[in-house]
Amino acid sequence: MSNVVKYTMNRLKYDVCVIGCGPAGFAAAMRSYDFGNHVCIIEGNRIGGAGVADGALSSKTMWELSKDFSIANKIDRGYRASNISVDYEKVRDNVFAAVREKEYQIRSQIETFSKKEGSDKSVTLIEGWGSFSLNKSVLVTKHDGEVVEIIADNFIIASGSHPRKHPLLEVDGEMIINSNHILKLKKFPREILIVGAGIVGCEFATIFAEFGQTKVHLLDSQERVIPFEDNDVSDYAAKMLENIGVSIYHTASLRSIKKHDTHIDVTLDYKDSHTEVISVDTILVSIGRVPSFKRLGLENVGIELTQNGLICTDEECLVNSNIYAAGDISGHNALVNVAEMEGRFAAKAIESKIKFPLRYRNMSTIMFFNPEISSVGLNEKECQKAKIAYKVVFYKHALVSRAITMRETEGFFKMIVTDEENPKVLGMRAAGPQSAASIMYIVTLMDHNIRLGDIMKTVHPHPSMTEGIQECIRTLLGKSIFKPEAFPQYISFKSWKPEEQ
């Protein structure tokens, strides 16, 4: 690969230029480095993107802290802590510390590999906003106003996404906020209205309710929270939110707001045509995210957006000639693991080193409710839409010994498998402690096309949460220790065939 060539003070040549240092861009840059390239990575804001600050890592740190706080407040375990208090500024300091740790790791790795005299591969961070020019270079406007021109053999766009705007709610960053402003709040809101009960909305509803300092109202234009999941899973999530004091408005819509110095009056219209006015001091807008392409100068390199405002990529993340795209900008599931997978894939595609295609099917996710809900693969709605015959078992944690020892039996495992004698797993949902760790075992089965009958020999440790999964599999094969007939309230089982509908 060619070396970095310096034409003038502000014109630099690299093998690969990555725009955006979020999870997609950083993963792409490091994989390109593995292949022996000189890589430049451009970041206009904070390194780590929404994977770290104002996103995945910061919100998960808050979630962990809020969970600890609510556990410390429990009074049903034989101990009772007294005089527990919580201070928003100190919580924020902890979240800032977590964010700094991750940002330092990313920055110090880039520093370690940045171009040194004689190095045959490198990764260099250029801080500023990158935009394609008409001659297919990228112009980076640094924060001090200096402009640097980057010439590269290949480009990877990894510019991510930002919160969608609400037509009635103008974000001011103080009273009306989006997920970028959570850590700018100076104290816990007294009363918050969260508009949008998708993942971001439900996670912050959980966090604020668990800290117990804020009355949380959750409003969505759909009938259910996390509406893309099966009704039993979204109903469970709603029940868990209500258990911690969140008021969910399933049938209301936002008519108008009136801002005052200290509060906002919100007028809600209900489907039965009555109207209610609630008073809150903060509104969080969380109605989805949209790709960030405004500063990229895509028109200069002939990239047109799809009707949905997305960059169109082929199966190798290629947009056109030598420009690739990865992460939230590509419009696939907006997740850190998807962004990293696509970033790494784009780097491999540049080298023509693709060994297996991109696969989104078995991507696992965790939704941070109380308790966490993990998922992989298809749900019932998706199977029915695709007309796939299936069997499904719902196994409550009330029967799982480890959950009983934790005094935490509200969760469940739900496993969906093909309607065959020796079935394969189509998808799984798990709610409760350790759900993400437990589900990974199923992800591996799915990835390797292993059938349920082939894993019956595997004996799980006791007491462990995965014994619940073992019993799901045994139930599906008619071999469980606890039987659905004896515990219909804890184990349910059904099958679905397209022709029966």
Ligand SMILES: Cc1cc2nc3c(=O)[nH]c(=O)nc-3n(C[C@H](O)[C@H](O)[C@H](O)COP(=O)(O)OP(=O)(O)OC[C@H]3O[C@@H](n4cnc5c(N)ncnc54)[C@H](O)[C@@H]3O)c2cc1C
């Ligand atoms: C509140 C919240 C919580 C989340 N929690 C989770 C979670 O628990 N698990 C999970 O998997 N996912 C989670 N996500 C989603 C996840 O953060 C995103 O899917 C992921 O960060 C996308 O990575 P990306 O690299 O594509 O984009 P981003 O992370 O958005 O990074 C893109 C970067 O590009 C930079 N950039 C943009 N344009 C330019 C330009 N022209 N020049 C230079 N730089 C530019 C941006 O400043 C940004 O730093 C969460 C998101 C939010 C908002």
Ligand SMILES: NC(=O)c1ccc[n+]([C@@H]2O[C@H](COP(=O)([O-])OP(=O)(O)OC[C@H]3O[C@@H](n4cnc5c(N)ncnc54)[C@H](O)[C@@H]3O)[C@@H](O)[C@H]2O)c1
């Ligand atoms: N734990 C995780 O993996 C995690 C956590 C946070 C975010 N994310 C990612 O970030 C993405 C964005 O999250 P999000 O929650 O902002 O979006 P989302 O698409 O998940 O949810 C948006 C919600 O807003 C509702 N909505 C849309 N317009 C509305 C309106 N005008 N009024 C009221 N409600 C309205 C929708 O019905 C939907 O329920 C997610 O798709 C997810 O991939 C992942």
